[in-house]
């Protein structure tokens with residue numbers, strides 16, 4: 001097995017060697033929960049959901065971490081302007097942390113509706129202040145960070161102390177833009193960025209924490225370094241996020257972590273952005289499309305297909321007609337699975353049923369568009385076999401298992417409406433496992449001539465409404 005990924009840091013496609021054999025670890029930047037998601041955020045979550053599913057299919061035990069940035073200037077600003085009522089006399093207006101919690105829930109609703117699995121861990125920045133202090137202390141100790149010279153209580157990363165600064169985005173220090181996150185008067189260099197931000201009088205006291213450098217709150221970049229280290233250790237496999245985060249966010253994450261002696265990510269993966277009429281979809285530009293609204297008008301399956309079909313590194317220029325195209329594509333797949341199942345084909349699949357060409361293109365930097373090409377080819381072949389009737393029953397069976405498996409790997413299968421074909425399949429499988437166990441025990445009792453036990457097991461099955469037929473090739477069962 002060789003999985004290959006495009007790594008932003010080396011600007012090349014590299015073979016994937018897990019840091020820990022048999023395992024894969026992924027950290028990807030989640031939302032700043034200042035408002036609900038737009039479909040760009042959802043695409044980012046979906047790209048990494050497909051990555052996790054693929055790594056798992058390839059036999060790796062995956063640990064995925066996606067953070068929630070629940071403290072930030074924008075969150076405090078939005079809370080000040082919030083018209084939501086507070087919940088008691090002490091909080092007449094919605095506090096910043098309630099607003100953050102509320103929007104975290106709205107993100108979850110969109111992810112859940114689209115079958116984007118929850119990551120293994122979903123840490124909130126405010127729950128990891130001690131880990132952030134630890135990292136700042138390490139950086140100060142190593143001479144890569146310093147408390148602000150103007151008494152603001154800020155602590156900055158000293159970019160000139162770290163010759164590798166710029167390595168992720170291949171920029172030279174003298175070409176880089178200044179960090180816009182604090183008053184440059186307290187800094188040694190305008191490009192130095194804040195690790196810790198001193199408390200400001202206009203902000204509520206609940207939005208700051210004591211620290212050895214004074215009361216304040218963490219800088220955004222620092223949060224991710226601290227949380228990645230907390231859950232994945234010093235060195236891990238993948239760091240992901242949208243292309244917009246390469247600089248300064250990821251450059252700074254890398255600098256802080258590496259300067260503290262941590263190996264950090266082996267691969268940097270960046271998803272392309274969702275654009276609308278050629279421009280990045282973003283809250284600040286006001287050109288956003290709300291997934292909830294899209295879901296009110298379209299099936300989750302269609303929305304997932306539409307947002308997931310492009311290569312993860314390419315721009316996805318959203319056009320309303322792309323939903324109609326996605327609907328037509330998923331309906332073709334569903335119709336085939338329903339018809340195949342009605343013709344007696346089994347939709348249960350095993351890894352060996354997945355076509356080698358699907359595996360090859362997914363292994364090659366997660367090429368979902370080509371993988372969907374393979375999927376649609378198999379649907380076409382399956383439809384041909386279906387029309388040919390009995391003489392192509394084995395081709396039909398193979399196509400049905402392959403299509404069922406590929407749609408499941410891509411996270412589409414659970415969102416499909418397969419009627420009889422899909423409904424209850426899971427329950428049937430669970431029940432079959434239990435019945436088979438009882439049947440084996442009954443066969444063993446008979447072999448030992450323990451007729452009382454064999455009868456008892458038969459009665460247990462009969463009481464549950466399960467009719468057993470004993471034949472030459474063993475016993476089969478149906479619900480009576």
Ligand SMILES: Nc1ncnc2c1ncn2[C@@H]1O[C@H](COP(=O)(O)OP(=O)(O)OP(=O)(O)O)[C@@H](O)[C@H]1O
Pocket residue numbers: 029030031032033038039040041042043044240241242243244245271272273274275280281282283284
């Ligand atoms: N238009 C987009 N297309 C794809 N991914 C996006 C888009 N906008 C944001 N993301 C990604 O979503 C994740 C969460 O983003 P974050 O909350 O930081 O949003 P943001 O970049 O501040 O959004 P906005 O620009 O709308 O304010 C990040 O990985 C980010 O790169």
Ligand SMILES: [Zn+2]
Pocket residue numbers: 028029030224241249253
């Ligand atoms: Zn981050």
